[in-house]
Amino acid sequence: MIRFADRMNLLTGSEIRELLKLTAQPDIISFAGGLPAPELFPVEGMKAAAIKTLEESGEAAMQYSTTEGFPPLRQKIVDRMKAKNGIQTDIDHILITSGSQQGLDFAGRVFLNPGDVVLMESPSYLGAINAFKASEPKFVEVPTDNNGMLMEELEKILATTDNVKMIYVIPDFQNPSGRTWTLERREKFMEIINKFEIPVIEDNPYGELRFENENMPSLKSMDTKDLVIFLGTFSKILAPGYRLGWVCAEDEILEKFNFIKQGADLQSSTVSQIETNTFLEMNDLDQHVAKIKEVYGKRRNCMLKAMEEYFPKECTWTYPDGGLFTWVILPEYMDAKELATQCLEKKVAYVPGGSFFPNGGHENTFRMNYSNMPEEKIEEGIKRIAEVIKANLR
Amino acid sequence: MIRFADRMNLLTGSEIRELLKLTAQPDIISFAGGLPAPELFPVEGMKAAAIKTLEESGEAAMQYSTTEGFPPLRQKIVDRMKAKNGIQTDIDHILITSGSQQGLDFAGRVFLNPGDVVLMESPSYLGAINAFKASEPKFVEVPTDNNGMLMEELEKILATTDNVKMIYVIPDFQNPSGRTWTLERREKFMEIINKFEIPVIEDNPYGELRFENENMPSLKSMDTKDLVIFLGTFSKILAPGYRLGWVCAEDEILEKFNFIKQGADLQSSTVSQIETNTFLEMNDLDQHVAKIKEVYGKRRNCMLKAMEEYFPKECTWTYPDGGLFTWVILPEYMDAKELATQCLEKKVAYVPGGSFFPNGGHENTFRMNYSNMPEEKIEEGIKRIAEVIKANLR
Numbered sequence: 001m002i003r004f005a006d007r008m009n010l011l012t013g014s015e016i017r018e019l020l021k022l023t024a025q026p027d028i029i030s031f032a033g034g035l036p037a038p039e040l041f042p043v044e045g046m047k048a049a050a051i052k053t054l055e056e057s058g059e060a061a062m063q064y065s066t067t068e069g070f071p072p073l074r075q076k077i078v079d080r081m082k083a084k085n086g087i088q089t090d091i092d093h094i095l096i097t098s099g100s101q102q103g104l105d106f107a108g109r110v111f112l113n114p115g116d117v118v119l120m121e122s123p124s125y126l127g128a129i130n131a132f133k134a135s136e137p138k139f140v141e142v143p144t145d146n147n148g149m150l151m152e153e154l155e156k157i158l159a160t161t162d163n164v165k166m167i168y169v170i171p172d173f174q175n176p177s178g179r180t181w182t183l184e185r186r187e188k189f190m191e192i193i194n195k196f197e198i199p200v201i202e203d204n205p206y207g208e209l210r211f212e213n214e215n216m217p218s219l220k221s222m223d224t225k226d227l228v229i230f231l232g233t234f235s236k237i238l239a240p241g242y243r244l245g246w247v248c249a250e251d252e253i254l255e256k257f258n259f260i261k262q263g264a265d266l267q268s269s270t271v272s273q274i275e276t277n278t279f280l281e282m283n284d285l286d287q288h289v290a291k292i293k294e295v296y297g298k299r300r301n302c303m304l305k306a307m308e309e310y311f312p313k314e315c316t317w318t319y320p321d322g323g324l325f326t327w328v329i330l331p332e333y334m335d336a337k338e339l340a341t342q343c344l345e346k347k348v349a350y351v352p353g354g355s356f357f358p359n360g361g362h363e364n365t366f367r368m369n370y371s372n373m374p375e376e377k378i379e380e381g382i383k384r385i386a387e388v389i390k391a392n393l394r
Numbered sequence: 395m396i397r398f399a400d401r402m403n404l405l406t407g408s409e410i411r412e413l414l415k416l417t418a419q420p421d422i423i424s425f426a427g428g429l430p431a432p433e434l435f436p437v438e439g440m441k442a443a444a445i446k447t448l449e450e451s452g453e454a455a456m457q458y459s460t461t462e463g464f465p466p467l468r469q470k471i472v473d474r475m476k477a478k479n480g481i482q483t484d485i486d487h488i489l490i491t492s493g494s495q496q497g498l499d500f501a502g503r504v505f506l507n508p509g510d511v512v513l514m515e516s517p518s519y520l521g522a523i524n525a526f527k528a529s530e531p532k533f534v535e536v537p538t539d540n541n542g543m544l545m546e547e548l549e550k551i552l553a554t555t556d557n558v559k560m561i562y563v564i565p566d567f568q569n570p571s572g573r574t575w576t577l578e579r580r581e582k583f584m585e586i587i588n589k590f591e592i593p594v595i596e597d598n599p600y601g602e603l604r605f606e607n608e609n610m611p612s613l614k615s616m617d618t619k620d621l622v623i624f625l626g627t628f629s630k631i632l633a634p635g636y637r638l639g640w641v642c643a644e645d646e647i648l649e650k651f652n653f654i655k656q657g658a659d660l661q662s663s664t665v666s667q668i669e670t671n672t673f674l675e676m677n678d679l680d681q682h683v684a685k686i687k688e689v690y691g692k693r694r695n696c697m698l699k700a701m702e703e704y705f706p707k708e709c710t711w712t713y714p715d716g717g718l719f720t721w722v723i724l725p726e727y728m729d730a731k732e733l734a735t736q737c738l739e740k741k742v743a744y745v746p747g748g749s750f751f752p753n754g755g756h757e758n759t760f761r762m763n764y765s766n767m768p769e770e771k772i773e774e775g776i777k778r779i780a781e782v783i784k785a786n787l788r
Contacts, residue, residue, distance in 0.1 A: 011653040043452030050444040058437030062633035131657040239456035241664035263525040270635035
């Protein structure tokens, strides 16, 4: 008789990925995925990079390579993290992963025994919750407000909870809430972390996509005790289809990630790595990111304006300074899952918010993505969702 | 204070991957890696496939996609498994993975709790041992001879061992031994498996690379109770740099692999998948595999002939009908690790055999790869190793 591991009792498919299948039909206006806008992908640039790579180093690109990743690409990541995130590091502290999702999975495996505690913002990224679940931890949610994690709550939890093995946070344009931590919260957070000496997973997939106001320093750039593990990715600034992300951490921690990577898949795609490196040599990524920010910024404006116009006053939502998402809170008596079904009948989709809370509840919330739909569809989609919400008002 | 998960106590870097770094210098004759011959990679063909893919479906190739993988590629895998391995299946039973290494990692996570037992051939693939270790199992080695696993030993172990959760085997041109199971062994194996109903991981990275004699049926093709999980890969028949493999299994098992894949990295590279699919549409992979087999067959002949000529009569080695490896047994008083150091001074490398036994011992063995070196270097390398062996004879 086939018997599975205990962890399999906890794992079910991601609701988002199941929903994405439903919303793949072209006539659906989908705010459900976290998809970048494909019309902005630098297809011509990547074609040129692919040709150059295969002509100049085809055999190396198609061969096995080191687990750590392609050194010139790691050097470019080092340079970029210095420029964008204020992080001082070198290539010996970079491990290339298959998207930052793989960094999340590895973090769970490196730090968590069954029953260990992981802290995360409430709400937090569903993909991280799912990745960590495979290590069978207990999740403790730290309350948040529009300025990020509530530091007095964090401190209270750390002072009263055993076996906290790591803290997972997305300080910039958080998924799902779109919120960004203030500088004051970041400083307080590092103070608390230094006191309790708990490893921090700082997930930063959206940090470069800021539409307004000043960049905030990354936690990693404020880290004096080597406690922060920074996860970056090319998925949102270039394209997700190459599956390239990275982990930046101090020696001992990065070595553990490397060991897990060896067993997990030996290495990330050599072709993806060398082609991406070639693209970065042939193009100005900053220029490309500027284009993305312009388009996403307009889409955010369009979505927020349409919500303002059509959503009933009983709803509230967040104001994201960047990134891909805003977060809607319905009246408490509403169930965003039930409304999602009604919305699907009107050919419009979002992700119900309950899945973003590892311990459940909060069924009156949902996540809205604005990066993947053109403005006219955004307005039309918001109208349709507004109709559904209004029809459910008591 | 940073505390790692218990599993990290078991994980150290793969000796092979560390050794590969040492042997990367161009003046070393290396029989250490499991590398395909890069001069055979279809670089021009993949360049044409990359251009076509990015011109015709660049946006889709660079976007997120489903966890299961690109349907046309899965259909080609289904067709190929039918033609080459006698397996009847459909695309709903295929999950694309990042190399078959990822399938090994997932197998451990799907089936193994700490302390559970996994059976494997003695010796077995080091990368599988490392992947499974992350799930903290007990390894029980099943003795083998030149015809494969010893079935009476397997039956004895199954009858007397609790908590056997899976059996890992490489029936064709095994890594590291180069051995292939006879038809009789395969039939007896399936009989025993059906009786005990234990899931089987059939790892088949080399099966298509047969230089002589008839193909053997895969275990999966003889599986009447849906117990066999078949792992395949493009790494040895096309190129490893794209990191594409697959898992073929029945519904419930494949669903568990899919759940793990969602958390592990969402999906394998869309670009890699679509470009590989395009390559397969534009080219005859069988013709390409025929070329690989011809070259590797000659290299095997060259290596075996040189061993015959130069190795002292105190050594024995296996005769592989295909694949990438032969396996050498030294006199019992010799330590292949010590000899490896002496060999490295003579600029020649192999992998000491001890690492391929999860429970240790067998230090008088080593693995030789013949796919990655031209014939003149094979002969020269064998001469040098022979000198070292002879200098250590008592």
